[in-house]
Amino acid sequence: MSSLISDVRFSVLDRSRTREGHTDAQALRDTVRLAQDLERLGYHRFWVSEHHGVPGVAGSAPTVLAAAVAAATGTIRVGTGGVMLPNHRPLVVAEQFGVLESLFPGRIDMGLGRSVGFTGGVRKALGHGKDDADDFAGQLDELLGWFRGTSPTGVRARPSEGLTVPPFVLAMGEGAEIAARAGLPMVIGDLRDRERMRRGVDTYRARFRPSPWAAEPYVVVSGTVAVAADAAEARRILVPEAWSMAYSRTHGSFPPLAPAERVEALAMTERERGFYEKGLVGQLAGTPEQVASELETVLKETGAQEVLVTTSTYDRTALLDSYRGLADIFGGAA
DSSP: OOHHHHTSEEEEEEOOBOBTTOOHHHHHHHHHHHHHHHHHHTOSEEEEOOOSSOTTBOOOOHHHHHHHHHHHOSSSEEEESOEEGGGSOHHHHHHHHHHHHHHSTTOBOEEEEOOOOSSHHHHHHHTOOGGGGGGHHHHHHHHHHHHHTOOTTOOOOTTTTTOOOOEEEEESTTHHHHHHHHTOOEEEOOTTOHHHHHHHHHHHHHHOOOOSSOSSOOEEEEEOEEEOSSHHHHHHHHHHHHHHHHHHHHHSSOOOBOOHHHHHTOOOOHHHHHHHHHHHSSSEEEOHHHHHHHHHHHHHHHOOSEEEEOOOOSOHHHHHHHHHHHHHHHTOOO
16 A cells, blocks of 8 residues: 555545435435445545435435434544535524534534535525525635624524534535635545646645634545456446436436446447446546556645545445445555
């Protein structure tokens, strides 16, 4: 193991992807069980996501799911990747994380994003439009103010005020600039577009302003990582998600994950095949030696302090084996 890899933290974001033939409830239970397994393997954080009205994703209420994960684990940090701040009042978000931190002190992270919904229908149901994301920086400032007791309203956020829940900005679009100006740790992806990732990291570091939350820049790079005994096996881990994304691009809906063998037997249209093949390219997938080499390259290019892995697949055994193989690379628990 290289010293570069051993000096970096490894964490996981699980989106609670539903699978063909399995219920949303099973997907949520799978997420909790995975967190327990990854805690034993030595991962640093376990985050859950926020999606609304997406057929293939059961994780719609991240703070609720984070509470279940934290209750089922004992040492791994637990958080959100992320709560989409434009969808919520900052006071309510502060209260939710204040409750989590009070129940599980020293283990809660607050990952925050600026997405306002997958489709126009979802945005309408949430009561928000695309323009609501334009004030993300202001919403972020208001949220952090509730923890510091600086709200001009005279209202006190309970039990949040005075607590320290580490905030992270999910960098999409202007996210790197916003994270830098606010002086917050930044999560940036994905690993398939290295040049764009490097530009975002460079912008963030160049414009970072120290804050009460972070004295210096902290970069988390995120993306899919698949580890298996051979490259073909690792590639098959990517197949269900690649097809699900290809289907969403060509049919307008995001389906549950299908078994790799069924996807590989499909007669795809030329357009479907194009999106599908694109989804398989550029990911960190292969043998332990291949993935370790690629990780070293990414870490040299970005100087990241942490890697947030976002792999999803149909075969839960293959997924856990992949995470076990990655833990062997970074020197996690046996």
